[in-house]
Amino acid sequence: MNYTALSKDQLEVLLESERAEYKQIVAQKFNVDIARGKPCTEQLDLAMDMLGMLSADSDYPKAYRNYGMLEGIPEMRELFGQMLGVSAQEVIVGGSSSLNLMYDTVQRAMQYGVMGNRPWNRYETIKFLCPVPGYDRHFALTQHFGIEMINIPMDDNGPNMDLIEHLVSIDDTIKGIWCVPKYSNPTGITYSDEVVTRLATMQTKAPDFRIFWDNAYCVHELTDTPDQLANIMEIAKQAGTQDRIYIFTSTSKITFAGSGVSCIAASAANIRDILSHMTYQTISYNKVWQYMHWLYLRDMDNVREIMRRQMQVIAPKFHTILNALQENFGQDNGIVSWTTPKGGYFISMDVYPGCAKRVAQLCKQAGLTITSAGATYPYGVDDADRNLRIAPTFTSDEDLEIATRILVCCVKIAALEQLAV
């Protein structure tokens, strides 16, 4: 059914019907949360094996219990290198949070400058490009440093490269871009080879322009036919632009969320630059925890097997929501579209323009918490008031049924309210 083709009378009938459904929902006082991309209990249970892998009498490299090795243990540098398509020497293993490494990377650039360039703090204004919709915590971090954010529209191939190439070629106060290149948060799309190549090789006016390549979902599949992300570091090396790239990832959604191991990967020159500051910042990260991770993860085949087991847990959760949306709306419904991600943690939904806040409000009143409308845009401002992010992984199957029932009803009401005027 295409709602936009209906008459006012028809719309009013539908609205009345949905309002009745809404009233029933509210009466049941549900309390369901699909706001954050958190792993569920069954996923985390998989990683419990890790905790038994090192015990009091384990044979284990003694040096890992003491100070030193700022760059992390060789085993995890190697494994992260394989995960990201770089060499072990291009990896620094961090603490439990890749967001923390991103913050620190921006902080060092603000305070000290990047590889000998002028500290970003010494500019009146600097700017970051923000493909939208995107990850709210990237934007919040950037705003907190007082960096101006410029929205870059995304399509199924990634951010609009014509716009990006134009902007970075004329403005040397544009210092960075946030990218979640594989299974993008929230749309789930993977950057095309062309987009990756253009990002790696474009001319930038700023010598210290940096791509913050947050490859958070590099092995986080939801199907047996993974998207293939081009190796940006390899392409950049061929073009001599390898210093442009900071790559981040973590095991937060491979082992324990918030208690995993993170890393930053970058060119040899960047790694030297980072370590030259990092040595004042900390003595070393948790090498015992790094080693426990290595014992559990071992190699890429094993990582893929672990992620396949996680897929078996969470893919059905995505299907529950996607099926409900399909059954209730179908394609060409005129009021809502959504993404069908092949990996990552989110479904992105575009509701009828001007309705996202209203949908979120209706959901909230009905006991369903979703990510705040606007959160996927810099400054929390979605001009079209249209995008909503759904995170199905943490929620039980039973609650997901409830969540979809509420969501479908609220999306319909918000659209019908506008269409029926």
Place this chain on the structure above:
Amino acid sequence: MNYTALSKDQLEVLLESERAEYKQIVAQKFNVDIARGKPCTEQLDLAMDMLGMLSADSDYPKAYRNYGMLEGIPEMRELFGQMLGVSAQEVIVGGSSSLNLMYDTVQRAMQYGVMGNRPWNRYETIKFLCPVPGYDRHFALTQHFGIEMINIPMDDNGPNMDLIEHLVSIDDTIKGIWCVPKYSNPTGITYSDEVVTRLATMQTKAPDFRIFWDNAYCVHELTDTPDQLANIMEIAKQAGTQDRIYIFTSTSKITFAGSGVSCIAASAANIRDILSHMTYQTISYNKVWQYMHWLYLRDMDNVREIMRRQMQVIAPKFHTILNALQENFGQDNGIVSWTTPKGGYFISMDVYPGCAKRVAQLCKQAGLTITSAGATYPYGVDDADRNLRIAPTFTSDEDLEIATRILVCCVKIAALEQLAV
């Protein structure tokens, strides 16, 4: 023997004799390191029990495996609170490095300001007071941020309070002071109650002056009669100056060095201020690791028992060096004095003025690495060229015998070279 009372002839004979000894030492090509305060294998072995405390089938709070709890798990907040004499609510548990928390605290003050005050980056110059001799990493961090450092002489009671009170009362660009108040690095002294009280209650011209109270050795005893450090937070609360204090510690020398758990403790207003920025910086620290620490450490009685076992390992190492110094020099020898710490990780040695660099150089040539001369002073500059720091804990008993033999010989040679001129 008081070397300064000897005749030139006597000095020359002694110098010749020591040079012969030095020649013998060099011929043996020793390679011994007493430079850094690292725990030794036997200490670290004690903590191996921790690794067996959480296994795949352990019953354990599920929430600790997921995102959230930026301030840390309640159990470790409580335990650190007891360790530091503050409430659990005044503690944020961090990652594996208290130095990292210190860096972050300075960084936030530089970038955002402290509790609404002007960001320190917006001053032409700001200054920190640095009791000397002190911890080289405090000074390096401070210098890296471009903060000017002012030396404050220390005696057995702590830093010179008359000087501090004068300086902070007239200069509002003095923003901080570094303190290792118990078993100070490197002198081993514990601040007297009067010093603690005066620091807590003095008038400061800067409203955002902060005491960086690095209580690294709060439970790190070398005798059965611990020094008692006054509770600075309690004293400050009575004076209404509690916002002045940031307290740091970690378990790096209780469990694993560089893989422990750190914390910052501060007033409620400071904790709010810190968390308001920290929320952009990370999602949470490693709560699984925090919980493993709590399982192992449990309560203060158990922590004290663990530290008593560590004392049994390392106190003899200190005695080896102290006895050798006593046997070879005695008191009133005129060329070298040293501290006899009741806790912590260091012996501080004052050699004949103008000789520290020469001693370090002689040691190095003879195969003994000691902390660089000057390292215990801001900018690496010890005007009197006199202070050396000795870290006995990491070294085997056999190597400690060698180290003391080399050290004694080099201290004598350097002094005799000057006296015999």
